[in-house]
Amino acid sequence: MRKNKSAFAVYLIILAVFAIFLGFPVLRLFQQALTTDRGFDPSQFIEVMGSPQLRQAFMGSVAISLKTSILATALGFIIAYALNFTRLFKGYKRFVELVVTIPMLSPTIVYGFAMIYTFGRQGILTRFLGFQLFDIYSTTGLLIGFLIYTVPISFMLLNNSMKYIDAQFFTVSELMGDNGIKKFWNTIMIPMLTSIGLSMVQTFFLSFTDFGLPASIAANRPLVSGLLFTQMIGAVPDFTRGAVVAIAMLLPAIATASLMLWLRRYDVKYDKISAPLLKPHPVREWAFLVATLIPAAFIILTFASVFVVPFVESYPFNLGFTWRHFINALNNREMVSIYQNSLWLSVLTGIFGLILSFTAALVVRRSSLGEKWTNVIEAMSQVTNAIPGMVLGVSFLFAFTGTTLQNSLAILVICNVIYFFPTPFAMASQTLEKLSGHFEKTAALLGDNYLQTLVRVIIPNCKKTFAEIFGYLFIHSMVTISALIFLVGVRTATITTRISALQNFNRFDEIFVLALLLLATNLIAKLLLGFLSKPRAMKVKEAPVKAEATGRLMKLPMKERKYS
Amino acid sequence: MLKLTDIKKSFHGTTVIDNLSLSIEKGEIVSILGSSGSGKTTLLNIILGMTDIDSGSIYWEGENITQVGMKQRGFNIVFQDYALFPNLNVEKNIRYGLRNKKEMSTEEEVQEMIDLLDLRKHLNKSISQLSGGQKQRVALARTLVMKPKILLLDEPLSALDGVIKENIKNRIKEIVEQFQLTTIIVTHDPEEALTMSDKVLILNQGKIAQYAAPHEIIHEPADNFIEEFILRQLTIKKDNIFSLFGGSHA
Ligand SMILES: Nc1ncnc2c1ncn2[C@@H]1O[C@H](COP(=O)(O)OP(=O)(O)O)[C@@H](O)[C@H]1O
Numbered sequence: 001m002r003k004n005k006s007a008f009a010v011y012l013i014i015l016a017v018f019a020i021f022l023g024f025p026v027l028r029l030f031q032q033a034l035t036t037d038r039g040f041d042p043s044q045f046i047e048v049m050g051s052p053q054l055r056q057a058f059m060g061s062v063a064i065s066l067k068t069s070i071l072a073t074a075l076g077f078i079i080a081y082a083l084n085f086t087r088l089f090k091g092y093k094r095f096v097e098l099v100v101t102i103p104m105l106s107p108t109i110v111y112g113f114a115m116i117y118t119f120g121r122q123g124i125l126t127r128f129l130g131f132q133l134f135d136i137y138s139t140t141g142l143l144i145g146f147l148i149y150t151v152p153i154s155f156m157l158l159n160n161s162m163k164y165i166d167a168q169f170f171t172v173s174e175l176m177g178d179n180g181i182k183k184f185w186n187t188i189m190i191p192m193l194t195s196i197g198l199s200m201v202q203t204f205f206l207s208f209t210d211f212g213l214p215a216s217i218a219a220n221r222p223l224v225s226g227l228l229f230t231q232m233i234g235a236v237p238d239f240t241r242g243a244v245v246a247i248a249m250l251l252p253a254i255a256t257a258s259l260m261l262w263l264r265r266y267d268v269k270y271d272k273i274s275a276p277l278l279k280p281h282p283v284r285e286w287a288f289l290v291a292t293l294i295p296a297a298f299i300i301l302t303f304a305s306v307f308v309v310p311f312v313e314s315y316p317f318n319l320g321f322t323w324r325h326f327i328n329a330l331n332n333r334e335m336v337s338i339y340q341n342s343l344w345l346s347v348l349t350g351i352f353g354l355i356l357s358f359t360a361a362l363v364v365r366r367s368s369l370g371e372k373w374t375n376v377i378e379a380m381s382q383v384t385n386a387i388p389g390m391v392l393g394v395s396f397l398f399a400f401t402g403t404t405l406q407n408s409l410a411i412l413v414i415c416n417v418i419y420f421f422p423t424p425f426a427m428a429s430q431t432l433e434k435l436s437g438h439f440e441k442t443a444a445l446l447g448d449n450y451l452q453t454l455v456r457v458i459i460p461n462c463k464k465t466f467a468e469i470f471g472y473l474f475i476h477s478m479v480t481i482s483a484l485i486f487l488v489g490v491r492t493a494t495i496t497t498r499i500s501a502l503q504n505f506n507r508f509d510e511i512f513v514l515a516l517l518l519l520a521t522n523l524i525a526k527l528l529l530g531f532l533s534k535p536r537a538m539k540v541k542e543a544p545v546k547a548e549a550t551g552r553l554m555k556l557p558m559k560e561r562k563y564s
Numbered sequence: 565m566l567k568l569t570d571i572k573k574s575f576h577g578t579t580v581i582d583n584l585s586l587s588i589e590k591g592e593i594v595s596i597l598g599s600s601g602s603g604k605t606t607l608l609n610i611i612l613g614m615t616d617i618d619s620g621s622i623y624w625e626g627e628n629i630t631q632v633g634m635k636q637r638g639f640n641i642v643f644q645d646y647a648l649f650p651n652l653n654v655e656k657n658i659r660y661g662l663r664n665k666k667e668m669s670t671e672e673e674v675q676e677m678i679d680l681l682d683l684r685k686h687l688n689k690s691i692s693q694l695s696g697g698q699k700q701r702v703a704l705a706r707t708l709v710m711k712p713k714i715l716l717l718d719e720p721l722s723a724l725d726g727v728i729k730e731n732i733k734n735r736i737k738e739i740v741e742q743f744q745l746t747t748i749i750v751t752h753d754p755e756e757a758l759t760m761s762d763k764v765l766i767l768n769q770g771k772i773a774q775y776a777a778p779h780e781i782i783h784e785p786a787d788n789f790i791e792e793f794i795l796r797q798l799t800i801k802k803d804n805i806f807s808l809f810g811g812s813h814a
């Protein structure tokens with residue numbers, strides 16, 4: 001009974017955290033949009049919602065997001081298919097998988113600038129080819145940017161379910177006399193339908209709510225994220241209009257999040273029993289080689305500029321090699337402190353996010369509190385999942401301006417911790433669920449108190465998950481911008497927000513030094529944490545991962561897959 | 565002596581243990597036998613102190629322990645899934661409780677238990693390297709070094725098969741007799757219940773159908789239920805074997 005009481009106390013603390021840092025800010029957002037000094041007054045809300053400006057931005061965002069969603073899912077599917085159902089060389093498959101996941105280590109705002117330096121009028125590739133492949137400031141440019149951003153996520157989602165398609169499907173299909181299209185439909189498409197749906201909704205959500213890409217290459221294009229930014233931080237800020245735009249961004253986000261929640265119910269994961277035997281098929285092999293080389297080349301070319309530009313005197317005028325930009329950056333107090341801010345933010349988000357998500361998962365999965373209580377936390381996680389970073393950021397701005405939290409590192413950490421909560425919570429829940437339900441009772445009968453059991457049994461069995469959660473939070477904090485853009489102060493600027501600000505002064509040398517530092521930090525973090533979580537006692541086949549700028553949960557493989 | 569009087573327990577309005585009274589002598593092996601959902605685990609958890617009762621009393625050696633918590637009762641259990649800690653090796657699992665209460669067993673006693681359960685060559689293994697029978701033995705050792713006043717076993721054999729099952733069955737019997745341990749074993753298998761224990765308690769929908777020595781149950785089944793559902797199982801098994809290979813009903 002007593003233990004139940006302390007579990008309940010912890011439960012209440014978690015609820016309080018979400019009430020203060022999720023419920024209250026969102027309430028303030030609606031208050032800002034729907035009231036004036038004289039009380040409830042929806043006239044401005046109605047006016048802005050009906051304004052041609054918002055309608056145009058909304059339609060623009062929907063249009064580009066729909067295109068992204070269809071193309072990213074198709075491409076992700078093709079790449080996953082190439083990895084699972086062709087006889088392409090094993091090493092090549094691993095290479096493709098590696099390349100395709102690189103963009104996840106970098107913020108979207110960096111892709112934009114990287115694209116300018118690769119594909120722009122003076123871009124590396126343009127100069128090499130002698131002509132421009134596409135206009136980066138056109139719809140095509142933005143679309144390619146969004147694809148670089150979302151194809152990795154679509155690929156990981158689809159690959160993760162495609163690799164569990166069992167060879168028995170093929171045998172059965174053949175025995176039933178299926179051939180050609182029918183066989184493909186029955187053996188691959190049917191088991192993949194849910195994942196395809198999830199991928200489409202997820203990629204739509206990502207591009208609809210992204211801030212970085214539009215900010216870097218589509219600043220003048222009417223999109224919801226740009227409109228929200230200018231309403232809040234533009235030349236004539238109008239917080240009420242900003243709040244209404246934020247709500248306009250929130251509504252489709254909630255719709256897509258609910259859609260994904262619904263789709264996930266049909267997401268059955270099979271334990272793969274056997275891999276299909278593939279007969280050699282040169283046409284198929286060549287087709288998929290080309291189909292995977294093109295997106296891989298796009299990614300490599302885009303990121304090439306991140307590795308080249310910081311070491312070039314003055315692109316494109318003087319192409320001599322130099323360390324000058326790095327040395328300047330390291331001697332620049334401001335740059336160093338920005339890098340430190342990002343590191344601190346990511347480390348602290350990792351630590352506090354881990355504590356919050358693990359504690360919540362402990363209460364939900366391993367306490368004797370009834371479902372009617374714990375479902376509240378699950379529901380909260382779903383709600384958090386549906387909130388775009390920019391909307392959470394704006395809500396925080398309304399809620400905590402004028403408090404001691406304003407302009408502090410703490411507010412950035414808290415905002416990130418809440419924003420990223422759903423995935424670490426799901427990861428911790430998954431692991432805790434797999435531990436025997438009798439551990440606590442057994443340990444208590446062997447003389448432990450609850451804290452001892454936690455330290456001696458529960459936590460040691462979650463070590464790998466801790467590393468994975470920390471890594472997830474660290475890397476995502478390093479690349480996030482949407483949740484922070486409204487909250488950073490002069491002293492708390494991070495790499496991503498600084499990159500966004502520097503573009504106004506055309507200080508691209510610094511932008512690229514920062515971009516490279518960020519990418520390198522994430523690569524190192526990924527390698528280190530991958531190394532830490534290698535020898536695993538508990539086999540966790542997959543863990544859900546949330547992508548930057550979403551609240552969306554998705555299942556991504558945490559372990560590199562060996563292709564055979 | 566463990567004594568339960570008029571125990572009642574219901575979950576969400578459904579009665580699971582219905583006015584149950586029973587007593588178990590010190591050093592006795594008692595099996596609780598019943599079909600799935602008959603309330604065996606619930607009864608075990610009530611004795612252990614893990615589940616609160618709605619009404620009734622529990623006495624241990626004359627003392628009312630109804631309100632005494634699970635840890636203070638001094639009983640112990642081996643759960644059906646063994647609940648071995650995968651982050652610790654076999655030896656550390658066995659010694660887990662001794663780190664909290666050194667005084668429960670001397671070093672010699674620990675060594676004796678390790679040998680008795682034939683675990684010496686597995687001491688440094690991790691839990692994931694063990695077979696089902698080995699896990700069962702580790703879990704038993706970990707519980708036994710704590711010298712429980714009553715040893716509770718929830719379906720200790722259900723995850724094992726064939727020779728290993730017979731082996732563990734005999735070993736449990738041996739140890740329990742050697743240490744004169746009061747032991748309560750939950751099972752759904754009539755053969756196990758009737759061969760392992762001094763007394764068998766047959767549960768039917770939360771009520772005692774019969775509580776008696778095995779020979780008594782076989783020769784004087786208390787009611788139709790026992791004849792129909794418990795003893796018939798054994799007869800059917802026997803008949804099947806005889807009809808396959810021939811032979812007389814000796
Ligand atoms: N914690 C609980 N909450 C609700 N119902 C329970 C709980 N524990 C057991 N029951 C119910 O009580 C009945 C008896 O369960 P149990 O004692 O586990 O049976 P057995 O071990 O004989 O299979 C079952 O119908 C079960 O669903």
Ligand SMILES: [Mg+2]
Pocket residue numbers: 604605
């Ligand atoms: Mg049971």
